[in-house]
Amino acid sequence: MDDLLAARLQMAISLAFHIIFAVIGIAMPLMMVIAEWFWLRTGEEAYLMLTKRWAKGTAILFAVGAVSGTVLSFELGLLWPNFMGWAGSIIGMPFSLEGFAFFTEAIFLGIYLYGWQRVSPRMHILAGVLIALSGAASGIFVVIANAWMNTPTGFRLAEGRPVDIDPIAAMLNPAAFSQALHMILAAYAATGFAVAGIHAFLLLRDHRNLFHRRALSIALVIGGITAILQPLSGDILARTVARNQPVKLAAFEGQFRTESGAPLRIGGIPDVEAGITRYALEIPYGLSLLAFHDPRATVKGLDAVPRDQWPPVKVVHIAFQIMVAAGFAMMGVALWGGWLLWRQRAFFDSPWFLRAVTAATPLGFIAIEAGWIVTEVGRQPWIIYGIMRTAEAVTPMPGLKIPFIMFTLLYLFLATVVTWLLLHQVRESPRVVESNPQEQPRDNEYITT
């Protein structure tokens, strides 16, 4: 393994690990706040328990998210010093703003988690709202920085160096809005579905438990609405890519030749040597229609640029198919849930629906990981699209295999521990049954803390 590959893999592992916690840190506070709001409104014990349970899970995940994020801020320099030296003054702004979002988030999380007895109920829920807002803000800011790597603006090139820098214009780059929108929706959709899936699974075994019913409803409403919007925002994003990164779009679609009236390929395996995508289901004119809203539009193929500027087509195409498939599956489940509501039936009255929700538990996270592979591998060989190659950005430090292996092992270990802790928590989830209000929940340790 050469050093460049090790650096890319270390970056990929670190980001793939961090994104899970980041996404939960964006969406979980919103669900906590909603549960707490219902608790304040209805006084129903199940909501309070739910709030505290969710808060406890969030606390573990937030800590891991914070430290893995710290690793990333350093890794930008440790692995890509030439990139940061070149671009730091252009895209430092969103990172700085993100810093303040982190502060707000961490401060009010401390208050939220440890302050049940110390602040008024109203202040407590306000702290929750501030966490939810600043979590979303950090996500938006960091994605803006990433969008700049895709569509760099806000500077002029002079002999290979950036001049006339305009950090505001850099933040308003063409991909910023659509990428941030898609990411934020993804955070709510993925977390909502994951949480709903866990509670649906438990409801299948303990149908009357109010705790799980309340949890399912909140999570599913959040996850469902965003999952229905997600393909729409994906379409907006795909058209942004079509305009600004045609080669990347070609890799998404396995489009080797430039053609007008290009078909949409569903599935299939790109054969890079032969320059065709095999076994795909082709919908005539589909791609031209989707990408440019015109069935005759010309879609650039990979052949539009020299071979050394192609991203790894196979990886990108397959990851894209996985994301889109997961997206449509989630949308399907969400629409089913909407239909149940429309028919005035409760979610938990349909065991088949509960099974579908259970099956959808990991889909959002799979889509997120796949989506980032699409974005990041699809940008290769560029670290700044069309401007700087990843190979030029890497540190001269030798032996990068070692930190790569170290961080991989560390993250595997942490992932195992976190999973174990969360499973433990799920196994101990409380029981509240409606028909018999006297029956005490099995464990009420969190009501008093």
Place this chain on the structure above:
Amino acid sequence: MSILPLEVILAGVMMISLTLYALMGGADYGGGVWDLLAWGPRAKAQRELIAEAIGPIWEANHVWLILVIVVLFTGFPLAFAVIATALHIPLTLMLLGIVLRGSAFAFRTYGTKEDRTQRRWGRVFSIASLVTPLLLGTVLGAIASGQIRPKDRWVVTDFVRPWLAPFPLAVGLFALVLFAFLAAVYLTLETEDPELQEDFRRRALASAFVVGPVALLVFLLSGTGAPLIRRGLSESWWTWPLQLSTAVFATGAILALWTRRFHMARFCAAGQITLILWGWGVAQFPYLIVPDITVFNAAAPAITLRLLLAALGSGALILFPSFYYLYRIFKGQTAFKTLKDQSK
């Protein structure tokens, strides 16, 4: 408009964040050290006190470090690139420490309450708390040592020699004992229990007496290890006022501990550490990395600096009240007691 150049203001902001990180985050690491060294009949109570004291605040305290990094790579990208390249190894090790410290602490707090698991995470937490400040100090020492020499733009020659040397390592040790000292002083104010308070008073006094010799060691090694800092600290017009007031604060802290005036002790200890950091910072000025990279030749274009300062200014308007609120809620009885007493 402004009297000082933007670069200098921004460097000042970095120094302020670094100082706040040392005063707040540093004490959290020090807490971990005392967790490791907890002994005697009240060892368990000591550990619980430490966990309670840092639980609600460590994540917020930690963001000061992120702020330093972000300001560095936005305002002085070249310096960030060179530091991250040359000090790849200690920085990576420090990151491992940061990750393990934070996650182990969360796992211990929120994990199963079984004793054995608790102890295991406690051990990881405390060892990581010991290693991280050591490496942080080493990195600062290496930056000041004059051994990091960029060639052309960013290329650096040696990845080990600049930091694996007596002076940087001594600075690492210095950071560690200072943080432990600070934590012990703070902890005297975290408990009502006179015995626990006494435990930490004794620890604070003991570490105060270690700080002195280690400081001397750093100073002696700086002669060859970091000549520029040495000259700054011993030959400038401000040398004597600075050394004198640091000494006053250091003695003040010891006297206050001795006589159990813990609020006073905390004030003096914090003052002592602030003066040490700023003495160093001023001695190193204008170098970000001695001897080639200065705040001037590494600075981003003026527009970036202006925007960054504007963002920092407006961020501070949200940040400081929030921090005050956080500390008032959890440290209300201790942190703001003196204030309240005075305003009565």
